Amino acid sequence: MANEKKIMTGVSRRGFLKALSVGGAGMLIPSGVSAVQERVPMPSDGELATLLDLSKCIGCGECVRACRESNAAKFPEPKKPFPDLVPASRARAEDWSDNRDVDDRLTPYNWLFLQNAQVEYEGESYDINIPRRCMHCQNPPCANLCPFGAANKQTNGITKISDSLCMGGAKCRKVCPWHIPQRQSGVGLYLDIMPRFAGNGVMYKCDRCYQLLDKGELPACISACPEDVQTIGPRHEIVARAKALAKEMNGFIYGLDENGGTNTIYVSPVPFKLLNKAVDKGKGKPHMKPVIDVMADETNLATATLLAPLAGVAAGFLGFGSKLLKLGESGNETNGGSDES
Amino acid sequence: MKVRPYPAWITRLYVFAMAALAATGMMQMPLTKRYFISDIPGMAWTSDFFLVHKVHYLLAALLLFVIALVAVHWFRYWYERLVLTPMGMARVVILGGLVVSGCLRVYRNLPDVSLDPSIILAIEWVHLVLTMVMGGVALAALLMKCSAYAKRG
Numbered sequence: 001m002a003n004e005k006k007i008m009t010g011v012s013r014r015g016f017l018k019a020l021s022v023g024g025a026g027m028l029i030p031s032g033v034s035a036v037q038e039r040v041p042m043p044s045d046g047e048l049a050t051l052l053d054l055s056k057c058i059g060c061g062e063c064v065r066a067c068r069e070s071n072a073a074k075f076p077e078p079k080k081p082f083p084d085l086v087p088a089s090r091a092r093a094e095d096w097s098d099n100r101d102v103d104d105r106l107t108p109y110n111w112l113f114l115q116n117a118q119v120e121y122e123g124e125s126y127d128i129n130i131p132r133r134c135m136h137c138q139n140p141p142c143a144n145l146c147p148f149g150a151a152n153k154q155t156n157g158i159t160k161i162s163d164s165l166c167m168g169g170a171k172c173r174k175v176c177p178w179h180i181p182q183r184q185s186g187v188g189l190y191l192d193i194m195p196r197f198a199g200n201g202v203m204y205k206c207d208r209c210y211q212l213l214d215k216g217e218l219p220a221c222i223s224a225c226p227e228d229v230q231t232i233g234p235r236h237e238i239v240a241r242a243k244a245l246a247k248e249m250n251g252f253i254y255g256l257d258e259n260g261g262t263n264t265i266y267v268s269p270v271p272f273k274l275l276n277k278a279v280d281k282g283k284g285k286p287h288m289k290p291v292i293d294v295m296a297d298e299t300n301l302a303t304a305t306l307l308a309p310l311a312g313v314a315a316g317f318l319g320f321g322s323k324l325l326k327l328g329e330s331g332n333e334t335n336g337g338s339d340e341s
Numbered sequence: 342m343k344v345r346p347y348p349a350w351i352t353r354l355y356v357f358a359m360a361a362l363a364a365t366g367m368m369q370m371p372l373t374k375r376y377f378i379s380d381i382p383g384m385a386w387t388s389d390f391f392l393v394h395k396v397h398y399l400l401a402a403l404l405l406f407v408i409a410l411v412a413v414h415w416f417r418y419w420y421e422r423l424v425l426t427p428m429g430m431a432r433v434v435i436l437g438g439l440v441v442s443g444c445l446r447v448y449r450n451l452p453d454v455s456l457d458p459s460i461i462l463a464i465e466w467v468h469l470v471l472t473m474v475m476g477g478v479a480l481a482a483l484l485m486k487c488s489a490y491a492k493r494g
Binding site for chain 2: 047087090091138141144145147148149152153154155162165169170174198261294297298299301304305308309312313324
């Protein structure tokens, strides 16, 4: 479909949009049309978000195919046989290398898939298709809780897993509210450290085609879409656009406040509660339930870590701590000399 | 039995905070379930990554309180009477690195904070490596029977 578009217009959509951006021709576009849609985001745009207008998606799967093509070079090529994991009863290899064609769920070889929901709402039937992939949270628990810094949120809003650092412990999958990252065993750093005793491969998920964004091009799923379902741009512009679109269609928004805010915002003509009930859910098939900010407690505790040393200083000056400390200075308090770390 | 020029309770509180921080830090790696530690009665919480993370934060707050209290007392009262031992000096330097990298770790986890991935990686690994170095130096101090941080000057 993308090729057909190229032939018909004589210039690719991507090239056209890029030209608009580079040449400043975007200024010629009526002011009512936001810059969000018309240009490829630049690094100076800061945190980027995507808007998915679910009323437009026809479920053709072009985005899924484009995602696979664009990211094929990043897909794992595992070494077999896999290490015998210890303990065998608890640690098991996960292998998708012989099922690379699976496209009805997330796998290490399929970072985007389509969910379908057939629902009745206010007397009308709806057939809604939902492209699902990483939500690229604003404060991603997968990155915050990764013990090795393998998962990181970049300044442009992309949360990316480094395949050269990931040990495949799948902690990111467990702490992700949607359990998005998927593991492939037999590949990655763990093979060079303690392959039987720690780690179990590499986790894979959407990285929003960072290699294309870095070149000023659109992510593959966006440029390939024949219906312009997705839009990418600076988050504040995308949020404004999503709200306007929801108001226009009397619709609903998902992803704006989920997990404290994500950079993937869905707008649907039917409530997400209905969509969540209707879609097929399970391993590699994320839900669409409301999600609280899973990092909220840590954010509050950060204040405690800031106040603790101030409390210590205050205690030191105000007497309480000093009195307690002085009690032991006379030499009456003894210690075995082996209890300090 | 050696007599220390500072009270035992502060030593015990410090040792508790450091040991518990080391333990909850290790538990950031997803290994407790794999190795049945979370199956031990009373240890199920170790496989709850969010809970372990929050406990780590609370212990860090406790450690920062102790450090600040002792630092104030050092500069007000102990400065002229006590001197750091060589092993004490080494651990104070490492502790400083752990505190700085830990605080940066907390900062990085705040909403609306986006750092360059190479900076995040540096913070993570400095914290991890310094923890291991601290463990090694503390073990060496114990074996060499010179674990006191300070002695009378």
